[in-house]
Amino acid sequence: MIEFDFEKLLGSSAPDPGCDDSGELMDEYCELVLRGDAVPDRYTAFLTHMTNCAACREDMESLLAVLRQGEKTGRG
Numbered sequence: 001m002i003e004f005d006f007e008k009l010l011g012s013s014a015p016d017p018g019c020d021d022s023g024e025l026m027d028e029y030c031e032l033v034l035r036g037d038a039v040p041d042r043y044t045a046f047l048t049h050m051t052n053c054a055a056c057r058e059d060m061e062s063l064l065a066v067l068r069q070g071e072k073t074g075r076g
């Protein structure tokens with residue numbers, strides 16, 4: 001299971017960039033998570049949107065699942 005630090009973000013006043021901008025960052029963010037890299041500050045707004053938008057959160061979880069499958073097969 002991958003855990004997200006959503007709770008850390010609660011109470012922050014980061015702007016919500018909306019679905020379109022978040023979609024652009026989603027691939028990058030998922031790759032960071034899968035590599036176990038630190039998540040740069042510039043993803044704060046993206047993560048804020050993830051806390052606010054269930055649809056995007058589901059998209060992200062689906063994308064993570066797909067990417068993890070890809071890793072298992074050694075693709076790339």
Ligand SMILES: [Zn+2]
Nearest residue numbers: 018019053056
């Ligand atoms: Zn959204």
